[in-house]
Amino acid sequence: GKMARSTRAVSFYDSKEEAQLQRSVMVENRLREAIANNRLRMNYQPKFDLASGQVSGLEALVRWHDAELGEISPAEFIPIAENTDIIRDLTDWVLAAVCHQYSEWRQQGVAEGVTVAVNLSADDLLRPNFLQWLRALLDHTGMPASALILEITEGSLIDNVELAAEHIREAKALGLSVHIDDFGTGYSSLSQLHRLPLDALKVDRSFVHEIGTRSTGEMVTTAIISLAKSLRLSVVAEGIETEDQLAELRKLGCDSVQGFLLSRPLEAGLVASLLGQRL
Ligand code: C2E
Ligand code: MG
Ligand code: MG
Ligand code: MG
Secondary structure (H helix, E strand, O other): OHHHHHHHHHHHHHHHHHHHHHHHHHHHHHHHHHHHOOOEEEEEEEEEEOOOOEEEEEEEEEEEEEOOOEEEOHHHHHHHHHOOOHHHHHHHHHHHHHHHHHHHHHHOOOOOOOEEEEEOOOOHHHOOOHHHHHHHHHHHHOOOHHHEEEEEEOHHHHOOHHHHHHHHHHHHHOOOEEEEEEEOOOOOOHHHHOOOOOOEEEEOHHHHOOOOOOOHHHHHHHHHHHHHHHOOOEEEEOOOOOHHHHHHHHHHOOOEEOOOOOOOOEEHHHHHHHOOOEO
16 A cells, blocks of 8 residues: 555665665775775876867876776765865875876976876865975976966865965965866856966866757857956866867867867876877
């Protein structure tokens, strides 16, 4: 009867929730271990400058293959890391890996003029001493600050705009660049934007995906590009998958582009041979 059905529904719901919780506890524990044992790796996705057609930079994306769980997406484990203290160790690991990789590329003679963008989580930039630590890491590895871009999401700015602004200014003073990632998906106040010494806005791929569909996403893309221009910021578009999207972004005056159409994220070894390649 009615009773039995609702009881079943409740217990089904409970066991699904329980499975999710178990999975996230397992991911949390194994991720902690993976970082401690140096078992993460980095991939690098090229960004292309539309004017020159050349690779203008790379975005560093963390990868994790667990012996038992298999390949786990950052879309799953980054939020778990962010809900715990793990994110600090993860960010520090990523930055150290990137700086060491850059100095290797430099020794191979392929790093000239190349920038590497690292994704920061909302709290990273607000950590006291984070930028001093980063400065020391750059000195130690010989990576010039001008080659490193910090990608932060709008979410990092909303809780404490004043403090975020202060840390962004500090990062800029060190010679780093700062880009706002997934722009358009957050809630950053447009009126605050001009007060931040930013270098670029990155149009979220959900908008790029809608180019050519006469939908709101296409209008948002157009609006973000013109906003960036009026603020004198560069604009990067992510998630380009079709020639039509590429052509439209070129027409709109986008500065650089990134996406599966141009290149997937690559292992460090493959990047070395790609640097200098033309679009
Ligand atoms: P994101 O920073 O916006 O990075 C772009 C994501 O879109 C990457 O997914 C990339 O592989 C994917 N992508 C690139 N081009 C295309 C395309 O043409 N089509 C589609 N469908 N996807 C494309 P990934 O590597 O799975 O990373 C997901 C998110 O996880 C990143 O989004 C970023 O927010 C976060 N993340 C990745 N690596 C790190 C890291 O080292 N630290 C932190 N804090 N977050 C990271
Ligand atoms: Mg990013
Ligand atoms: Mg992005
Ligand atoms: Mg994104």
